Amino acid sequence: MASNLQIQKLATLTGHRDCVYTLEQSGEENVVFSAAGDGMVVAWDMNNPDNGELVAKVNTSVYALRYVPERNLLLIGQNQEGLQVISLQDKSILKSVPLPKAAIFDILYLADLQKVFVAMGNGAVCVLSGETFELQTILRKSDQSARSLAYNPQTQELAVGYSDNLIRVYDATNLALKHELAAHTNSVFTVTYSPDGKLLLSGSRDAHLRVWEVELGYKERGYTIAHMYTINHITYSPDSRFFATCSMDKSIKIWDAQTFKLLKVIDKVRNASHGTSVNKLFWSAHQNQLVSCSDDRTISVWDIKQLEL
Numbered sequence: 001m002a003s004n005l006q007i008q009k010l011a012t013l014t015g016h017r018d019c020v021y022t023l024e025q026s027g028e029e030n031v032v033f034s035a036a037g038d039g040m041v042v043a044w045d046m047n048n049p050d051n052g053e054l055v056a057k058v059n060t061s062v063y064a065l066r067y068v069p070e071r072n073l074l075l076i077g078q079n080q081e082g083l084q085v086i087s088l089q090d091k092s093i094l095k096s097v098p099l100p101k102a103a104i105f106d107i108l109y110l111a112d113l114q115k116v117f118v119a120m121g122n123g124a125v126c127v128l129s130g131e132t133f134e135l136q137t138i139l140r141k142s143d144q145s146a147r148s149l150a151y152n153p154q155t156q157e158l159a160v161g162y163s164d165n166l167i168r169v170y171d172a173t174n175l176a177l178k179h180e181l182a183a184h185t186n187s188v189f190t191v192t193y194s195p196d197g198k199l200l201l202s203g204s205r206d207a208h209l210r211v212w213e214v215e216l217g218y219k220e221r222g223y224t225i226a227h228m229y230t231i232n233h234i235t236y237s238p239d240s241r242f243f244a245t246c247s248m249d250k251s252i253k254i255w256d257a258q259t260f261k262l263l264k265v266i267d268k269v270r271n272a273s274h275g276t277s278v279n280k281l282f283w284s285a286h287q288n289q290l291v292s293c294s295d296d297r298t299i300s301v302w303d304i305k306q307l308e309l
Contacts, residue, residue: 003263004307005242005254009271010289011049013299016040020293023282024065027072027088030286034299035062041076041086046286049301056086056093066107066116075116075133077104083118085133097133099126108149108158113172117158119146125160127175139175141168148190154197155214161188167202169218179218183210190233194257195240203231203245211260224260226253232278237304238285246278252292254304266292266302273300 018037026033030046039059042052056076064077073094076084082099086092103121110117114130125139125146144163151158151172158172167188169179186205193200193214199221200212209226212218227247236243236257246252252266252273266273274294282291290302 005264006305006307007254007264007266007271008303008305009273009300010303011301013044013049013052013301014297015042015052016297016299018061018297019295020279020297020299021061021063022065022280023291023293023299024074025067025282025284027067027069029284032282032284032291033065033067033074034293035065035076036297037061041065041074044299046284046289046301055088055091056084058084064104064107064119066109068109070111075107075109077107077118079103083107083128083133095133097128097135099135100124100138103145105145105147106149108151110151110172112153113156115172117149119149119160121145123162125149137175139170141177142166145187147188150191150193150200152193152197152200152214157214159191159193159200161191161202161204163187165204167191167200181212181218181220183220183223184208189230192234192236195236201234201243203234205230207231207247209234209245227251233280235281235283237283238288244281244283244290246281246292248277250274250276250278252278252281252290274298
């Protein structure tokens with residue numbers, strides 16, 4: 001696994017009092033949001049990472065956040081309670097949107113379609129207006145959790161990973177079901193499209209990373225057993241040359257996005273990484289820093305440099 005990638009841990013962010021479940025971009029390249037089982041939503045400045053700023057506090061755990069750049073809003077998935085719409089300008093609650101009483105695993109905001117999709121623990125995908133955030137309709141194709149959402153702007157398709165082991169691909173404009181992809185043998189925790197829209201990557205509780213060819217009707221290109229346990233999240237680097245996976249096995253792995261070759265493993269032994277499940281990644285355009293969060297209540301900031309060979 002010879003690689004010219006150099007990984008250095010820059011900071012450990014502490015302050016959350018429970019498992020940190022999710023990370024999200026903000027309107028500033030150097031600021032990232034986190035949310036946790038303690039109901040706190042915190043903004044962290046990578047230029048001054050020691051002090052987090054509390055953005056919101058809700059009375060349930062938070063698995064999902066989504067930033068709305070056009071209006072500087074933050075959507076908070078409040079488990080069992082619905083969606084909170086926060087104005088980041090003055091940290092006020094603009095709206096509380098009641099949804100079915102279930103966990104909220106993922107939120108997607110699509111500016112071009114003026115829609116918000118919310119993946120629910122009861123198998124529903126709630127579709128909201130991107131303007132008013134009113135609930136418009138509910139997509140029900142499974143009674144098991146909808147865990148993850150991904151959008152392909154090239155094809156205007158929405159991919160949803162479910163706990164019934166299937167990925168369902170919908171037309172995001174009219175919500176018609178176009179494909180059902182069956183290959184995983186356990187819950188599909190993460191789906192993401194490649195930046196060029198040609199591939200769909202999926203990760204599951206079965207520890208398999210699978211690759212689907214969008215232009216060939218989602219024919220499976222291949223798979224790899226990427227981790228020892230559940231793959232929790234997949235994210236691409238800002239320059240699209242790499243992608244990273246993180247897992248319940250406590251590790252983060254960096255892959256070549258063209259060859260799918262494993263380039264680097266970040267773990268506790270090698271890099272003083274997380275001691276428990278790594279739940280989410282955010283690869284920031286700010287100095288190419290990779291941010292990870294974990295059940296160990298901490299957030300790590302990693303410097304990833306490519307050395308000239």
